Amino acid sequence: MPDPSVVAAFLTESHVALAGRITAYAARELVPLPEPADDAAARVQARDFVARLGGAGWFASIGELDLRAACLVRETLAGASPLADAVFALQALGTVPILLAGDPRLKERWLPSVLAGRAMASFAMTEPEAGSDAAAIATTARRDGTDYVLTGTKTLISNAGLADFYTVFASTDRDQGNKGISAFVVAADTPGVKFVRPLVLSAPHPLGEIAFEDCRVPASSRLGAEGAGFKLGLATLDRLRATVAAAACGMGARALEEALGHATRRRQFGRALAEFQLVQEKLARMATDLTAARLLTYRAAWEKDRGAERVTLEAAMAKAFATEAAQRIVDDAVQILGGRGVLASHPVDRLYRAVRALRIYEGTTEIQHLIVAGQLLKQAEGA
Numbered sequence: 001m002p003d004p005s006v007v008a009a010f011l012t013e014s015h016v017a018l019a020g021r022i023t024a025y026a027a028r029e030l031v032p033l034p035e036p037a038d039d040a041a042a043r044v045q046a047r048d049f050v051a052r053l054g055g056a057g058w059f060a061s062i063g064e065l066d067l068r069a070a071c072l073v074r075e076t077l078a079g080a081s082p083l084a085d086a087v088f089a090l091q092a093l094g095t096v097p098i099l100l101a102g103d104p105r106l107k108e109r110w111l112p113s114v115l116a117g118r119a120m121a122s123f124a125m126t127e128p129e130a131g132s133d134a135a136a137i138a139t140t141a142r143r144d145g146t147d148y149v150l151t152g153t154k155t156l157i158s159n160a161g162l163a164d165f166y167t168v169f170a171s172t173d174r175d176q177g178n179k180g181i182s183a184f185v186v187a188a189d190t191p192g193v194k195f196v197r198p199l200v201l202s203a204p205h206p207l208g209e210i211a212f213e214d215c216r217v218p219a220s221s222r223l224g225a226e227g228a229g230f231k232l233g234l235a236t237l238d239r240l241r242a243t244v245a246a247a248a249c250g251m252g253a254r255a256l257e258e259a260l261g262h263a264t265r266r267r268q269f270g271r272a273l274a275e276f277q278l279v280q281e282k283l284a285r286m287a288t289d290l291t292a293a294r295l296l297t298y299r300a301a302w303e304k305d306r307g308a309e310r311v312t313l314e315a316a317m318a319k320a321f322a323t324e325a326a327q328r329i330v331d332d333a334v335q336i337l338g339g340r341g342v343l344a345s346h347p348v349d350r351l352y353r354a355v356r357a358l359r360i361y362e363g364t365t366e367i368q369h370l371i372v373a374g375q376l377l378k379q380a381e382g383a
């Protein structure tokens, strides 16, 4: 499990204590659980995790907007159960926009139940024709008296068909481009919300497509001003991106732990694998990549927690580096495990299937690199 001492410079004493508590919880409650056998079972387990994690108080960091605490929780959950981590991630993604821009009644309606694990959240931005280019959203929200009427399709949505509400991004004024996008909180039982179909991943993760068919919501469910939704979406992603990096670190740390254990136990040619320098070289690269990824991750979270308005550059660097590094670390772990590493029942195979999506969701690596370069060029122009 992750060692907080490596990133202690970025943590308070209470963060270090939290790391100890979540590590003990994950080892006791999550590590022994078998992986769900199929998508239906993953959906049942995801709902169960919402109640269990919420009941145990692990969503508190979301309500407190304590990014380092959220990173510590995601790092630990991801190494123990990637599905539990996904559950945490979506509670945060769906809820932070409400925290940042919801009116008091909206906050009252959803926040206590999300944080206690009685309600499951979702974040619905991606569409069939709007992925990396999120401003190309075609879902519309037409004003009609004191209501809005939503029409459109959202795809690749985590918790689709399971969530109690969707934080939805829709265009209120197509002519204004991204300045015409608004955000809404839509309860899943609102007439016109349709679960179209599940989309099944190789790793357990409830994903799917939803549609809004003349779905009427009161204007009070809008988050912030009309036209401010895109900015709110980006601010949410900017804030939570470091937690994706943290999840990647957690998967990398677990993979390294499994690889180290195996390399010291397994003997071939009369020696432990760990005695072969080719294996040592892999272990050294894995550990170095992991340490670098964790430093970038907690640096970004610390910057935000100490009051930085935006951590666009820091969070994009952390997300791109940590997710790419975790992919390499997990792949090397599979290699060190040999044939056992590709058995579906082995933790490193589970990580191998789970880690891949992290380089894609909440902005692909390529998009993160464009963000980093954009920030560098802006700084260079200002110099």
Ligand SMILES: Cc1cc2nc3c(=O)[nH]c(=O)nc-3n(C[C@H](O)[C@H](O)[C@H](O)COP(=O)(O)OP(=O)(O)OC[C@H]3O[C@@H](n4cnc5c(N)ncnc54)[C@H](O)[C@@H]3O)c2cc1C
Pocket: 122, 123, 124, 125, 126, 130, 131, 132, 133, 155, 156, 157, 158, 159, 201, 205, 207, 357, 360, 361, 362, 363, 364, 365, 366, 367, 370
């Ligand atoms: C497991 C999982 C969970 C998800 N959960 C959610 C969710 O809960 N809510 C939600 O709204 N979305 C969710 N998504 C969607 C995710 O955010 C998108 O998949 C992601 O933003 C990329 O969009 P896309 O898949 O349409 O790929 P595209 O945008 O079509 O990109 C395809 C490839 O082209 C590259 N590319 C695109 N534009 C450029 C460019 N300008 N320069 C260089 N390369 C470029 C990309 O980097 C990528 O490699 C999820 C996705 C996954 C895999």
